[in-house]
Amino acid sequence: MANGVYHTGYGIEINLTRQDLGNPGYDRLLEEITRPVGERPRNLLQCLKDRRGGQCQCALDGKTPWMFIRRKRRDGKVVWEAAHLPLTHVATPGESDKHKAMKERIARTASRHGLDVQTEARSDDGRVVTDVLVAGAGGRIGWEAQYSPITAGTVRRRSARARERNIAPVWVTADVTSDLIDRAPWARVDDVPWQRILSPLAMIIRGGVRHLQIWKCTSASERPCPESAGACGRWHSGWFLPALCIPQERATALDELVVSSAHGEHLPVHSRSRPDPRRTSFVWALARDVQRWREITGESGLTPEPAPADDEPVTYTEQVLDASCRYGEEGPHTSSPRPRRGLASATGLHTFDQEPDQALLKPTRPVALRLTPRERLIVAAELRCPPWEIGPCMLCAAPLHRYGPRSPKVCPSCRASATAR
Template sequence: MANVVWHKNFRILLDLTRDDLDHPEFPGLWGLVYATDRFYGRRGVPVSERDLQCGGVCRDLGVEAPMHLRVRGGRREAVHERREDEERHTAPMSDEHKAYQERILRAAHEGGFGGDSEVRTRVGRTWIQTDTLVEGADGRRIGWEVQLSTIDESGLRGVRARAGKAAKNGITPAWHTDRAAYAQRNDTHWTRSDRLPAHLIARNGDLRIVSGFRALDFWHCDTSALYPCPHGVRRCGKAHATAKPRDVFFDDMVRQTAAGTIVPIQFRAGKTVHRYWVTSADRDRLEDLDSDDTHLPPEREVTPATGASRNRPTCQPAPAPSTEKELPTPAVLLGARPLLTALPPQPAAPAAEAAPRDLEQREASASQATDATSGLPTELIALQQGADAAHHKLQQLDDHQERDLQRQAWRQAAETVQAAVTHYARAKRLNRHEVEACLRRLVRHTER
């Protein structure tokens, strides 16, 4: 039995625990639905051909489970037609599933973040049921869904709809599994670890994510490139990015997704769009590459990676390739990869460094007029608007000579913006990359 029913014809969810079925705008809805279902029963209409389906667990899993209504002891009940659908509601949570939930919460709390399991979030007239919801920094919410079911790949449906509903309501979906078939799907951002018993998942050893996280390698498509051109030509001369698999510790994944230093992206490879997790620095460089692929995006400032964790591994990882840099002795013995670290703030500029005269004049005038929303100088905003306009004009040209001239004009405008952003960030003791990202968001959002 279930309390939430999906009406196929009306296309609404009915909550049997409420007198108005959670639809006060339709008085007498229960009488209408119940009388119709009873009429179908007297006429011998099969339950599978009626209007009602399970709107709870079955619908969340993408399973169409027919139901019929009855009243017992004055209580409204919706009954499944098939026993296997009914068992889906009463099946106990596996020990492995519970161990993952406990580990996610423990890792989040160790990183200074809150969270809870089996969180039911109200969304309009429906709900979002999240296995484990982590409350991250800056209002970030990560919804971890652990899928360890033994049903085949085609039987797991509704993942894209559930992930989309969560994303629309401010929850970043993070689906984790130990099944290779699920990890190869592309309906949401999946991560995968090795299949392990519950006591190994729950312990404090280093549990590894072996699929779903990528490191982006940026390269120039010339004769010295190691990768083939993704456009299928010999060498196009443009800049590209290649997603390379990397392992990451599960606990680090939980903490850094909450902190925002690991983020989800959609990465296009040919005609296929993949969904990966990457560092925020790689995400920013990929956005730079998408805006202009004529040159490599600038390197992002990161702190040196640390060595392996001192914890004993949950599972024995594969030995590191001999081409990698030599790690400390504990890391070599465990075959661990470096941990990912957050992007540090940009250090202050040396006091002896002097800005050019024109930049000083531009800064002086910019300090007198600033944008009320972002606090950025209007002069800086105007420079970014000019560079974007030059880039847009370049995309509209077909003649090669005109494109070369316009590309030169656009590069000059872009260099002017970069120099102005650098000087402004140094003068105000701000992180340059954050200033640049804020400026681009402001200008390009306003243009839309």
């Protein structure tokens, strides 16, 4: 990141490591260059290397040499740094329609279940505007529908401001490469038209919700050892996608997470990878899994390093002006295709020697029907159907006549409950 920038209006070079910015004759210069980009000319600040006739990598990549000033914490100190402006992205009509549809769906779901709902909720100081604010017994959940590109820094900053106001943020995206994934609590759904978002059909969460799995690493284990090629004989735990749980867990629907997160039945967890401490993951998990995870690992859930507060003093290191271009070291900017984020691999893996209490967790919402041949015959006799047509209810996994002609997919109990709602 650059410690200097060129001011195109005054024709001066600015050194951000000096308290007078290397230009003692200019009053209110710092206030001017740190104003939001929307409140000043976009081309006010220029990359020094580009200005001096060098090869600015950002400009070579087909972007612009214009820059902005931001606070950054480095080695425990808050400093000013100059970074290249990302290309502005104007939401397309399709993105805008999906954004509005997602907000309406979340608000409609929360209202239908008796929760307090506010759309475009603004905090008392006006610094935080939440797409949909849902309040329940478990706290206040701030839902953000994100269908256009966003930087990781913006997600972290907005999430930190929400947490300061006792709002638990959750970001919804349909983009598998979005920079918001694992930067804050998140949920990924399928990318469908806005009409489908508004429909009563279920929207399954494809990423962001996981279940705790605990197993002993033996040669007979159904899972490989995460630390060695063979079986280590120790115990492991980790967060897994529902389809990769043993036995398989039922996937969570978006509407379900809207309600359960407000009631405190689903909680956000921020875990760090033991092999690579720099890698962290955000997941939504059932409260009982979170409690069990805390008991096993002794972790309470990490909180991200807070962004520098606006009133936190800046340290001036009095360095020599650096005119080199740091584009490519600034984080989200890259000329290569964005990688897929939120992979299916297990996260938050832990290994321990002693067997934990209640090591075998019963599946909370199993989707597989596990019946012995005799039990299947008994159920078939009660339902008056062939044994091979017995299957699980898609909501509660209770056995029912699932695969016959015109057979239902849900049991009478679940159907009655849904009708009542």
